[in-house]
Amino acid sequence: MSLHHILLGCLAKPASGYDLQKEIDQALSHFWSVQLPQIYPTLRRMEEEGFVASKMKASKAGPPRRVYKRTAKGKEALVDWLLEGPIFGGERRHYLAQLYFLSEVGDPEKALVFLEDLRSIMEARYEQLAEIETGWRKEFGADYPDGFPDDEFYRHLTFDLGINIAKIYADWSARSIARLKARMK
């Protein structure tokens, strides 16, 4: 029961399965991912159980869209989930597991390549977030970061965490490369 709640959260405004996938992929990608074939049956089951309701609507470009709305029961279920308090568990970061076992490759040159790949990904991620923040600073001026309306405030908290972590990752990967190089001499 997890995608279930994510979808309820996203359905503050009516949306189709396709829309939802895109939103998750863009705005929530740092802590969640889904594929379309998981979304469609989940939404259907949620409708059967009364958490959402759907209507077919014509689309400008492409086939008709099934647009979902959250019901009162859906909103209630979402709030219940939020009031459970922070849910931990099921963390899965493949790249850290790989790093943990990296000595098994034997050759430090290859380990170095791994770390450099990691660094370029992490730096790109940080740059991307930093650009977004620059945009906000221009837009809000001195009101940043506290000029957001209520709903965006909590979203900004996740952003704030995200950019700080991205920075740590970028610094850490650069430092790790240096440590490995020093050790190779």
Added chain:
Amino acid sequence: MSLHHILLGCLAKPASGYDLQKEIDQALSHFWSVQLPQIYPTLRRMEEEGFVASKMKASKAGPPRRVYKRTAKGKEALVDWLLEGPIFGGERRHYLAQLYFLSEVGDPEKALVFLEDLRSIMEARYEQLAEIETGWRKEFGADYPDGFPDDEFYRHLTFDLGINIAKIYADWSARSIARLKARMK
């Protein structure tokens, strides 16, 4: 094919399913989790496919143990996985998804409780890691953090990242609480 590789990584030394679960739970918990009922059938399948080999051995306390060793084919598969480069995707952090939608609870007092729960967890996590690091500093003195042998070097990289992230989380959650309180006035 993910637990598969984690188990191969842990099997640098022979171990039983029970041992493996404990190791993952202790040393890898920040980026991986498993339950025993997933481990047993996975190991069995891995043995059928020739990645590991098992022998029954008597135990001091309790029932006999099925102890697994990694085969040459297993080691090869592990190295192949590591050489694929860093694998991203499938991130899942429930508590951040919850935070993202937290405005839906309406009442900021309840949101505050959520953030305070988060903070106490994050601070405890940081303290725990800081204690471990203090121990190492005492043990290695000026050689810390570079006095580790090769295999522990990479493990220390994951630790170094972990403690930095834990600190960020602790600071961020305290800051977020302050921001929310300021906004509630």
Added chain:
DNA sequence: CTCTGCATGTAATTCGTTACATGATTTA
């Protein structure tokens, strides 16, 4: 006319969790 984006879905399979079942040894 081909490629990209829009938009829906099914089927098969794999991965992961929870509940259940069993039983020995050690510690309080």
Added chain:
DNA sequence: TAAATCATGTAACGAATTACATGCAGAG
């Protein structure tokens, strides 16, 4: 004698990925 730790596993279910199948509309 009750609880904790050791140790294995099965069964049922739920969550997630991959492959497959279909078809329209607009841009180049």
